[in-house]
Amino acid sequence: MDEYECNIDAEGIAKDIALLSQLTTRVRVYTTDCNLPDMVLDAIKSLNANVTLSLGLKMVRNLDVSIKQLSDFKRIITTYPDELIDSVWIGEEPISKGQLSEFELIGYLDFATGYLERTGKNIPVGTSETGSQWSPNLADHVSIIGVNINPFFGGLEANLSTLWTYDFLLEEFVNRLDIRDTTAQLMISEVGWPTEGGEIGDAKANEDQLQNFMDLWVCNNKDSQVGWYWHTAFDGPNDKDRQWENHWGLFSNDRLLKNITIPIC
Known part of the structure; x- marks a missing residue:
């Protein structure tokens, strides 16, 4: 939300x-x-x-x-x-x-x-x-380490982006900080896929790729030890000056489910 x-x-x-x-x-x-x-x-x-x-x-x-x-x-x-x-x-x-x-x-x-x-x-x-932006010092002051990872900006098509997300988490975060022994809970604090705004490489902002990413992500990570938050539930108001920002929801801004199917795991 x-x-x-x-x-x-x-x-x-x-x-x-x-x-x-x-x-x-x-x-x-x-x-x-x-x-x-x-x-x-x-x-x-x-x-x-x-x-x-x-x-x-x-x-x-x-x-x-x-x-x-x-x-x-x-x-x-x-x-x-x-x-x-x-x-x-x-x-x-x-x-x-x-x-x-x-x-x-x-x-x-x-x-x-x-x-x-x-x-x-x-x-x-x-x-x-x-x-x-995470450092070992910052990690020492939290009990939850939240990392925002939006695979769309990685430029790969949606069906490759689940693996990309965890590769990013491991290589760019866990290995870099060497936090395997931390007692803090590791969470992906934002993950999702936009439905409007254009494309970056092979990553296209549309409902088909949202569906592809969601199908792979939700069920594969239902019982993951790494918690996650979907970004976000509802679209924001239409704003032509904000290319992707307001189009990450599963629902439109008037609570209508987009042309997608919520995975049943």
Whole structure:
């Protein structure tokens, strides 16, 4: 579940959760803006859905924004039952996007981890970054290592991209950092395939290649020790200036399933 522009309401979020609960047991948000996590958690409770929330905080250069996100985090953590929140994610590629230095990100990670420990919450804390931005030092400050890998940008056709994704994870991340002995959980924090926006090499943004990639990825990785989040559930609003950005969903932005079939494993 991606960021919203505050044009959301509790009824719409409840519809989202009712739909997504048929596909997954875990939903991730990227921000506390607009009371989005509250609406997701309220919907999970009211629907008695078998879903947990991966709570993301938007950590940016603007200190006021980051402080507000942390304040919301503290309120949410102490308001809702522990079993509804499976993890806390501090930032979404904040180093890659030039929003935070590694030192600043580690400070926020340590704050969140310390707060959870002081309040007796056993909820893991991590961050999501591209593989090149992870360092052994950063990995030492998380209990979840999230790596965004979007194989579309590798330029291979979809039926080769599942292997490419794991080759990238092993060669460009695990081997480079030598983190085989880490106690942190390794997760692919974004993986998916766009349906509009053009092509890169043999990788074409369309529904056929989304279907091919999904067929190979979902069932092959259903029981993988490396967790993963599909990027993303719903398309964003149409925007001709954002080539691929708003077209990664399995559903259109009005909750209609694209011309694809969800794999049954």
